[in-house]
Amino acid sequence: MKVHVRPWALVIAFVLIVSIALSGFAYAALGDRLLGRGSKGSEVIELQKKLAQLGYTIGTADGKFGSKTEAAVRRFQKEHGLRVDGLAGTQTIKELKRLTGQSTNASGKAVGYKNIDTNLLARTVNAEARGEPYVGQVAVAAVILNRISDPAFPKTVADIVYQPRAFSSVDDGQINLPPSSSAIRAAQEAISGSDPSKGAIFFFNPAKTTNKYIWSRPQIIKIGNHIFTK
Amino acid sequence: MHKKLWVSALALAFVISLGWGANEYRVADKYRLAGENNNRRALTDFASHLDQLETDMAKGTVASNPAQKILYLSQVSSKSDVALKDFAQIPADQTGLSYVGQFLTQSGDFAKTLTQKVAGGGTISVEEEKTLRDIHERIMPVNQKVQDLITRMDTENLVWTDPAPTMKQRLGFGTKIAEAAADGSEAPSKSVRSGLDQLDASLQKLPPFSYTGEYATRVVSKPLGLPAGEVTQGQALVKARDFLDKIGYTNKTLEFDGESQGELGGYKWKVNDIYMEVCRQGGVITLFRDQRAIEPKTLSIEEAVTKANLALKSLGWQLVITSSEDFGSYVQFDAVVEENGVRIYPDKVRLMIALDNGQLIGLDSVPFYAFHHARTFPTKLPLDQVLRKLRPNFQVLESRLAVIVKAGNQEVYCYEFRGRYQGEEYLLYLNAVTGVEENIQRIIKTPRGEYLK
Numbered sequence: 001m002k003v004h005v006r007p008w009a010l011v012i013a014f015v016l017i018v019s020i021a022l023s024g025f026a027y028a029a030l031g032d033r034l035l036g037r038g039s040k041g042s043e044v045i046e047l048q049k050k051l052a053q054l055g056y057t058i059g060t061a062d063g064k065f066g067s068k069t070e071a072a073v074r075r076f077q078k079e080h081g082l083r084v085d086g087l088a089g090t091q092t093i094k095e096l097k098r099l100t101g102q103s104t105n106a107s108g109k110a111v112g113y114k115n116i117d118t119n120l121l122a123r124t125v126n127a128e129a130r131g132e133p134y135v136g137q138v139a140v141a142a143v144i145l146n147r148i149s150d151p152a153f154p155k156t157v158a159d160i161v162y163q164p165r166a167f168s169s170v171d172d173g174q175i176n177l178p179p180s181s182s183a184i185r186a187a188q189e190a191i192s193g194s195d196p197s198k199g200a201i202f203f204f205n206p207a208k209t210t211n212k213y214i215w216s217r218p219q220i221i222k223i224g225n226h227i228f229t230k
Numbered sequence: 231m232h233k234k235l236w237v238s239a240l241a242l243a244f245v246i247s248l249g250w251g252a253n254e255y256r257v258a259d260k261y262r263l264a265g266e267n268n269n270r271r272a273l274t275d276f277a278s279h280l281d282q283l284e285t286d287m288a289k290g291t292v293a294s295n296p297a298q299k300i301l302y303l304s305q306v307s308s309k310s311d312v313a314l315k316d317f318a319q320i321p322a323d324q325t326g327l328s329y330v331g332q333f334l335t336q337s338g339d340f341a342k343t344l345t346q347k348v349a350g351g352g353t354i355s356v357e358e359e360k361t362l363r364d365i366h367e368r369i370m371p372v373n374q375k376v377q378d379l380i381t382r383m384d385t386e387n388l389v390w391t392d393p394a395p396t397m398k399q400r401l402g403f404g405t406k407i408a409e410a411a412a413d414g415s416e417a418p419s420k421s422v423r424s425g426l427d428q429l430d431a432s433l434q435k436l437p438p439f440s441y442t443g444e445y446a447t448r449v450v451s452k453p454l455g456l457p458a459g460e461v462t463q464g465q466a467l468v469k470a471r472d473f474l475d476k477i478g479y480t481n482k483t484l485e486f487d488g489e490s491q492g493e494l495g496g497y498k499w500k501v502n503d504i505y506m507e508v509c510r511q512g513g514v515i516t517l518f519r520d521q522r523a524i525e526p527k528t529l530s531i532e533e534a535v536t537k538a539n540l541a542l543k544s545l546g547w548q549l550v551i552t553s554s555e556d557f558g559s560y561v562q563f564d565a566v567v568e569e570n571g572v573r574i575y576p577d578k579v580r581l582m583i584a585l586d587n588g589q590l591i592g593l594d595s596v597p598f599y600a601f602h603h604a605r606t607f608p609t610k611l612p613l614d615q616v617l618r619k620l621r622p623n624f625q626v627l628e629s630r631l632a633v634i635v636k637a638g639n640q641e642v643y644c645y646e647f648r649g650r651y652q653g654e655e656y657l658l659y660l661n662a663v664t665g666v667e668e669n670i671q672r673i674i675k676t677p678r679g680e681y682l683k
Binding site: 100 | 323578586
């Protein structure tokens with residue numbers, strides 16, 4: 001007897017077998033299988049947390065690989081020199097794990113993330129300079145770091161950011177929004193020494209400020225909508 | 231019938247809104263109180279730390295044995311840190327340069343430099359003794375005025391910040407802005423902030439201290455490495471085009487994007503995702519960034535190093551790459567001058583190489599032009615003599631001569647030792663002339679590369 005196998009039946013059978021096989025891995029570790037639209041489970045939560053840690057917003061880490069997670073994966077891939085397919089495969093997960101890993105000392109002992117200041121700095125950049133050119137974002141982060149080395153300002157990132165009336169984004173709560181990936185990179189770059197503001201300790205948006213003091217400061221450079229001053 | 235229904239519905243709504251309002255008021259009151267408590271804590275802590283600082287400074291001036299001197303002076307520097315922290319949390323209308331802050335920082339900074347001096351076996355000079363006394367003299371009235379503010383809070387109902395201008399003032403009939411309070415007028419302050427502003431103004435009038443330390447000055451020194459002569463906008467454009475040609479960008483029509491001011495100021499240019507700055511003095515490219523989208527990577531870090539070296543060469547730089555940071559789609563390198571085997575860390579250029587095609591997509595040469603100058607190196611101690619000064623069991627992996635920057639932009643000629651001690655890796659810097667340990671950096675391996683802390 002000749003068995004007629006229809007192509008679509010083959011496809012259905014294949015998908016069924018694959019999905020049954022995959023369901024067995026529901027609680028496997030991140031990196032064990034390819035994650036894509038529709039994937040669920042604890043490793044998706046891990047994936048989402050890692051994406052969020054690097055500034056790729058996914059909403060709440062709910063363990064469901066939906067459109068937001070896919071968009072985040074795509075953006076991550078685009079910004080990290082990976083093939084953009086929206087799937088979390090070996091390469092993507094490896095790079096994610098590398099960038100979200102803890103720092104170690106010379107003998108490989110984990111010493112924490114060493115990014116406490118980066119996070120607050122990135123939040124400030126995100127809240128104060130969203131939509132500004134990237135160089136302008138680095139400059140905003142640099143202004144905060146320049147204040148640390150100026151005698152007239154407090155000596156930690158948090159003390160500077162939360163100084164009363166120092167940043168409008170603290171007053172309106174925007175500082176608490178999760179930072180974007182570019183804000184995080186800008187903060188990292190400023191921490192490693194870049195300063196496009198060339199030593200500025202203030203910045204302001206001329207279209208939005210009524211503060212007279214800030215206009216009296218010697219201006220250095222305008223980047224995007226911000227004027228950076230001494 | 232209908233009317234009755236309406237009345238009772240309205241009455242019910244009124245009762246509900248009353249209850250809601252009362253609850254909101256209660257909640258808001260709690261927040262107000264929490265805020266008020268926090269402000270009071272900051273002010274009281276500020277006064278208390280200032281008081282302790284003043285006392286420690288007095289003790290530090292009189293202490294005769296080095297251990298006591300170190301103890302009190304190091305307490306002065308830590309008290310100044312916390313006092314500054316408290317001070318920065320007291321409510322304000324705006325944030326500006328604070329002379330109270332500067333005074334506190336410099337007092338602590340000066341005490342710290344003295345501590346280090348005494349701890350290193352040195353003695354405090356007569357001049358330094360005098361500066362210490364001067365600082366102490368200035369701290370006393372500051373301390374008194376802050377304590378006075380606290381008393382006045384209770385007796386004169388001082389508010390935290392000056393009330394917002396009234397409609398009349400807003401319309402221009404009489405001005406009352408924060409700066410007016412800061413002009414040093416001795417009219418009694420109406421708020422804690424205006425009291426502090428008066429204090430700020432009185433400190434501003436005093437001459438600055440002369441000492442060498444991390445926060446001795448806020449003035450950035452003149453750039454040392456810019457070539458002579460100024461360029462016009464037209465000449466700057468030629469320089470910018472030439473730069474783009476050298477790194478493989480062709481046919482780019484640069485658009486003028488304004489001028490920047492200051493010592494390193496110049497002309498800004500842009501096209502597509504490219505942004506660059508050409509310095510007015512010397513016509514050099516101080517900043518270049520291409521924010522283009524980067525395709526999937528095809529290069530390894532090692533290949534990127536080769537590309538970075540090629541880019542440096544084509545731009546006429548002779549530098550050695552000292553560190554890299556992997557950002558995923560591009561790598562950031564720091565390259566410094568090496569002169570007769572001496573690494574000059576301050577003369578730094580930062581560059582970024584795209585990992586898709588190896589193109590230079592970022593260059594920041596500001597540190598180089600700010601610090602580069604001809605240096606003369608004094609006679610150094612022989613390496614074996616300096617090696618003996620390292621602690622026992624410090625396993626040296628690499629050694630070289632280097633110029634590093636210490637606090638306050640001071641350059642020090644050093645021996646650099648990269649080595650291991652009890653599972654950790656460090657960079658130790660020993661003064662090449664005196665053999666004194668000048669700096670320690672711990673090497674941390676972060677996901678993006680090595681990091682010095």
